[in-house]
Amino acid sequence: MGSSVSCTSNTKVIDTAFEKQEKSERKIEDCTETVKSSSHCLKSDPIEALPSNNSSAPPPCDPIEAPPSNNILAPPPGDQIEAPTLNDIVAPPPAPSVTMSTSNKQKENGDDKDAGTENSKDKGEAENGEKKVENEWMTDEELEEFRKKTFDYLRDTANEVVALKTRHESGGAFVTKIYNATIRFNQIYFALKKTVRENIHKFRKDIAELMMETKYFNLSCEIVMEIYKNGWCGKDGKEEKSKTVPLTNSLITLLNFSDGCDEYAIGLANEPGFLDTLKQILGDSLPKYFAKEGEPKLSGIEEKLMKHSLSIVHNMSMRESNISKLRDADMISCLKPYLKSPNEMYALNALASLAGLINEEECDVINSNKEIVMILLDCIRKGMKDKMRRCKGWSCQESVFTVKLLARNDANMKTLVDLGALELLVEMAKIGDDGEQFESVSALWALCFDEDNQSLITGKPELGVVDLLVDLKSSENEKIKKACNGALWTLRDALKKTVVEKYKKIEAEYAFQLRKKVIPLKMERGYTPDGWLGFIVGAKLFFEFSPKYPFEDKMKALLREIDGVLGGSGDIPDSGEIIKPQVASVTEAAGAHSVDYADTASSASNTVARISVSKTTIDNVRKWTVDDVKKWIVKNGLEKCGISSLTGGEIALLATMRVECPDFFYKCLQDMLRVKDLLTMSKIVWALHDLS
Known part of the structure; x- marks a missing residue:
């Protein structure tokens, strides 16, 4: 399918315009044969592959799979088409060297969605042992010059062939200029290298738009529809390269450029007769593709048409505006059988298309x-x-x-x-x-x-x-x-x-560690907090912002509370006063309430035993020395409770925690101090209680 082509010059060695394609069943096919000897080439100057990074060279034109010169310049023997001049193709760079090899014929194994998929590896050395290519990125100036020359060249080519009044030879084949144009547009998809992926994608999208602007897009559709309708075999039943080459090149071009350009893919669905042609190709292919042993199978060209048509249908199905057209064309029934294809990539194309339909x-x-x-x-x-x-x-x-x-x-x-x-x-x-x-x-x-x-x-x-x-x-x-x-x-x-509860709990714990006042806000009417959040809300003033109350009233009440906290009226009063939960009367206008901390042992009676500890006591405990802590532990029988290493500050924190947030306090005993039994827990709790 392809031979290695490289270009050399008097300055430096640069990569060819077209990378050698990965071995794949769905790779680009020019329906040409590998050159077997130099005698196959015409006597005129051969077409050379152009360097992709050499901004001084003209834009590339050779097909990706370096076909033999006789296949590019003229159809196979027997088709009387005049060979074009070099101006019909492109002027080669100065003194290039070309080597074509028959040992590198590509094998088909696998099935790529894009025809002519690029190698993921950057080949710095030609397959036939030519000089290693320098692995350099294009500069912005080189990239811009390459783009300009390429687009100017393609625009001239497209305008010329679209304007042709006579498009066919006497035998029904398209004229040589169109034949060569299909090769140029086919190969250009992989011409740009040595730049970032975004530049390559933009390069391809811009070419797709150029094809639509110049109507070459419509000509490509016309070539596919006409050759498929009229056939590509001569009177002797043999395939004619003068028809198969434009047919496959045009179909591959439509496939590749519809992959990354929405307008191009949408245009295919709207091109009169094109969707029907794809449907006909897929329908005609089914009997032979799934033929039993001994029954006629698809020819090479027929299978290429089938797999490229599957890929084009998938590209069209990725655009929402095409869905109704594809459904109306009953493309679903055409695709379903291919889900059972023994070729997994054919089946994947069918699955992906059906997913959208x-x-x-x-x-x-x-x-x-x-x-x-x-x-x-x-x-x-x-x-x-x-x-x-x-x-x-x-x-x-x-x-x-x-x-x-x-x-x-x-x-x-x-x-x-x-x-x-x-x-x-x-x-x-x-x-x-x-x-x-x-x-x-x-x-x-x-x-x-x-x-x-x-x-x-x-x-x-x-x-x-x-x-x-x-x-x-x-x-x-x-x-x-x-x-x-x-x-x-x-x-x-x-x-x-789950997750929000986790993060809210962490935030609440962190606020407590910093001794910051927490003002709960209730956002949903009827929501009743439980667990750790219930402890916090049950002990503090909260503000309900559900639709039950006017938002402005709630915000004013909240701002007054915040202002009071910032003004120093928090939970920690001056020295000597008793730290106890803030008691607030229920205010209907504000929708807020608070509840005192209470000993559960007293809950059966109407009296509430308030847990309290003075700030003076807390300050004194914070100043305890190691000996003071030891005396307190011995006095309360805590030697085996696992808290001997605590400092005075940590004991003071536990005492405060027990008052301000009991839930956190007991969680701390379990998780941090590893208290696992009630006896140990009770000793610690009552020892802290006696501090008051």
Whole structure:
């Protein structure tokens, strides 16, 4: 399929314009043969592959799979088409050296979504042992000059062939200028290298827009529709290269450029007759593709048309505005059989397309093909390790987009989570660019609508979903921010029971350690706090901001309370006074109340035994020496209670904690002092009580 081509000059060795393609069943096919000897080349100057980073060279034009000169310049023997001049192709760079080898013919193994997928490895040395290429990035100036020359060249080419009044030869084949143009636009997809991924994507998108602007896009569709309708074989039944080359090159060009340009993919669905042609290709291919032993099989060209058509349909299905057109064309029935394809990448294309087309009632089609979903997740896993963020032609972004589409159906949500989708999406969102992050958090949002998934996400902090959403909700990208906020809102009820409770408790503990006053705010009418929060609210003045009361009244009351705290009227009075809970009368207008701390032993009676300790006592205990602490421990029989190492300040803190927040106090005894039995706990409690 391809031989190695390199260019040399008097200055430095630079990479060729087109990388050698990865070995894959879905790679670009020019339907040309490897050059077997130099006698196959025409006597005119051969076409050379142009350096991708040499801004002084003209734009590239050779096909990705370096076809033999006789296949580029003219169709195979028997088709009487005049060979074009060098101006029909492109002027080669000065004194290039070209080596074509027959030993590197590409093998087909696997199935890439993009035809002609790039190598993830940067080949610095030619396959045939030529001089190693310098691994240098293009400068901004080189990149801009390369883009300008390439676009000028492609625009001239497109305008010329679109304006042709006579497009066909007498035998029905397209004229040579169109034949060569299909090769140029095919190969240009992989021309730009040695720059960041964002520049490569923009380069390709801009070329797609140029093709639409010049109407070359429409010409490519016309070539595919016309040649498929009229056939590509001669009277002798043999395939004619003059027809198969433009057919496959045009179909591959439409496939590759519809991958990264929305307008291009939408244009394909709206091109009159094109969707019907794709449907016809897929329908015609089914009998031979699934043929039994002894029955006619697909030819090489027929299978290429089938797999490229599957990929184009998938690219179209990724655009929301195309869905109704694809459904109206009954593309679902065309795609379903391919879910059973023995080729996993064909099946994945069908699954991804159906994910965007089917509704809730039809989701069983996907839920019964879990093994294909596993292939999809594996593409994400492997793609994250690739420099171009691709696996077998599938970009991470479109793979995650497919996960998001699958997650729209309830039955698929559990399947995706069971197969490990959550972990992959979190990892992708952490390392991806804006586009990958948006699709990842959008997919997470979709998965959050399942109640079981909500419990899993909020109940297992180690998954990192909530932390990720909280981090990215402050993203500068509005789409990412909106998706994160949406996901967190969807999780709000589950978060109340798990993660938020955890963080609120930590905040409350921290406030207590700093001896900061806590003013509880009740935001939901009818909500009754329990557990640790119930202890706090039950002992303090709180303000209810539910719709039950006017917001302005509540805010005024809260501001008065805050002003009082900042003015020094907190829980700790001047020296000598007794520290006791603040008692507030119930104020209906403010919706606030407070309850004294009480000994549970006295709860049966109408009297409340208030727990108190003077500030003077606390200050004195804080000043205790080691001997003072030892005397107190011996006096109260605490030698075996595990608190011998406490300082006076720590004992004072325990005494204060027992008054201000009993829940924290008992939790501290259990978790920090490791008190596990009631006898030990009672000794410590009554020893602290005697301090008063």
